[in-house]
Amino acid sequence: xxxxxxxxxxxIKAEKEYIPGVGRKELMLIAIFVTAVFIISFxxxxxxxxxxSTMLFFMIGVAVSFFLNVxxxxxxxxxxxIFFMFKFVKEQQMFMYKYQKEWE
Numbered sequence: 001x002x003x004x005x006x007x008x009x010x011x012i013k014a015e016k017e018y019i020p021g022v023g024r025k026e027l028m029l030i031a032i033f034v035t036a037v038f039i040i041s042f043x044x045x046x047x048x049x050x051x052x053s054t055m056l057f058f059m060i061g062v063a064v065s066f067f068l069n070v071x072x073x074x075x076x077x078x079x080x081x082i083f084f085m086f087k088f089v090k091e092q093q094m095f096m097y098k099y100q101k102e103w104e
Contacts, residue, residue: 013075021070026077029069037061 015023022030041058045051068079 019070021072021077023071026069026071029079030065033065033069034062037065 013023015025017023018027037058041054041061044057045054048054069077071077071080
């Protein structure tokens with residue numbers, strides 16, 4: 001019998017990260033978010049004609065997209081956490097017990 005204990009190292013990432021917390025998948029998601037924000041801000045500029053509010057919307061959108069997709073030490077981003085939270089809420093939760101009076 002082999003009695004060696006398995007050592008699971010922490011803070012080890014499965015893929016290469018270009019910036020701490022940002023790998024290739026996160027960069028792609030950030031690029032998609034930034035493209036969508038750019039298109040929306042361009043449409044806003046065409047409708048309103050106000051460059052200041054459009055640039056403010058674009059900069060806030062880029063910052064939010066970066067914030068939502070950066071992973072923390074637990075390898076979990078805010079967007080993934082929200083996704084897992086909604087997935088958990090939508091799952092059927094069955095409790096296999098009946099309520100009874102205490103000590104009966």
